[in-house]
Amino acid sequence: MLFDLFRSFGVNLDLALEARELVRGKTGQEIPGVRVDRERFEHGEVTIVHIIEKAAETIMGKPVGTYITIEAPVLRENHPAAHHEVSQILARQLERFVAHIPEYGNILLVGLGNWRATPDALGPKVIEMSLVTRHLYNYAPQELKGGMRSVSALAPGVLGLTGIETAEIIKGVVEKIRPELIIAIDSLAARSVTRICTTIQIADTGISPGSGIGNRRAGINQESMGVPVIAIGVPTVVHAAVISQDTINAYLEQLQTTPVNAGFNPALARRAIEKVLEPFGGNLTVTPKEIDALIATTAKVIAGAVSLALHPGLTEDDYSYYLH
Known part of the structure; x- marks a missing residue:
C-alpha cells in the first residue's frame, strides 16, 4: 500500500x-543484487547498502553504488x-572515498540548496564552516603543514535565485579548476519524521538536487561532471502525503477489532489525502x-x-586555526 502511495504522489525516496x-x-x-552491512556505535548505527546489480538498481530506483547511512537520534x-x-x-x-586522492589532490566542496529557505540551507551552511585551502596552496604555501589537501568550496544557489542551472555552474567551475573529486552536500526528503536531521547518507553515485520533493534538476554525478561525485545528505523534510498515510495506518491499528477497520479502502484513503493536499x-x-x-547542528x-x-594531518586545534 505504501509503495502505491509513493508512486501515485510522485514521492521519491x-x-x-x-x-x-x-x-x-x-x-x-x-x-537480489543488494548486500547490507551494519555496524553499531555508542550513539547510533551505520548501515551500508551495496547495490551491486543492474536488476537491483531498477527495483530500488537507485543507481548501482554504495550508500552509507548513519542513524544517530542524538543529533536532535x-x-x-x-x-x-x-x-x-x-x-x-x-x-574510504577519499583515500585514493593524494596529499596534494584537488577537491571541490559544493553546498547545494537555497540559503534563504532554512530546510534547504544545509549545503550552504556546511560550506560556511568548511576548511578551504586552495588559496593557501596558490598564495601562501608557507602556511600549510603536512596532511592538507587542496580544497575549494562553492555554494551555487538554486535556479530560482540565479536563473542558472546548478549543474551548469558546477560544471563551469570544474572545467576551470579541474578537481579530482567533488563532494556535494544537500538536504534530502525522508519518509519518516524520525529521520529528520538524525540521519546522514553518503553515496558514491552523485545526486539529483530536489528529487525528493518532485523538483528534479540536472544530475550532479561522474557522468555529467567528468569526475567522481560523493554526495552527503540529511533529511530535513517529509512529504505530507506520507505523514497522512502513516497517521491513517496508526489510527487503524487502534481499531483492528472494530468493524471500521474491516471496511477500510486504501484507494479511498488516497483520495482523502489528495483532497487535503489539493491547495x-x-x-x-x-x-x-x-x-x-x-x-x-x-x-x-x-x-x-x-x-x-580531507585533512588527515590536522589536529582539532589546527582546524580552528585555519578556519579563522
Missing part, C-alpha cells in the same frame, strides 16, 4: 535505506560530546519548527567530518 525498507516490506525478502539532542562522536564516525566513512498541488512537505537549530557535524577526512 532519497535514502537508499528507506527504498530498501519499502521494497522489502512489499516482498518480505531481501532484494543538546549533546556536544555525542555530536563529536558522530562527526568522527562520518569522517571515517568518508575516508498545494499535492506537493506539500513538512519540517519541524526547530529546523534552524537542527540544521546548524548537522551542518557543524558534517563540516567537521569533511575537514577531518
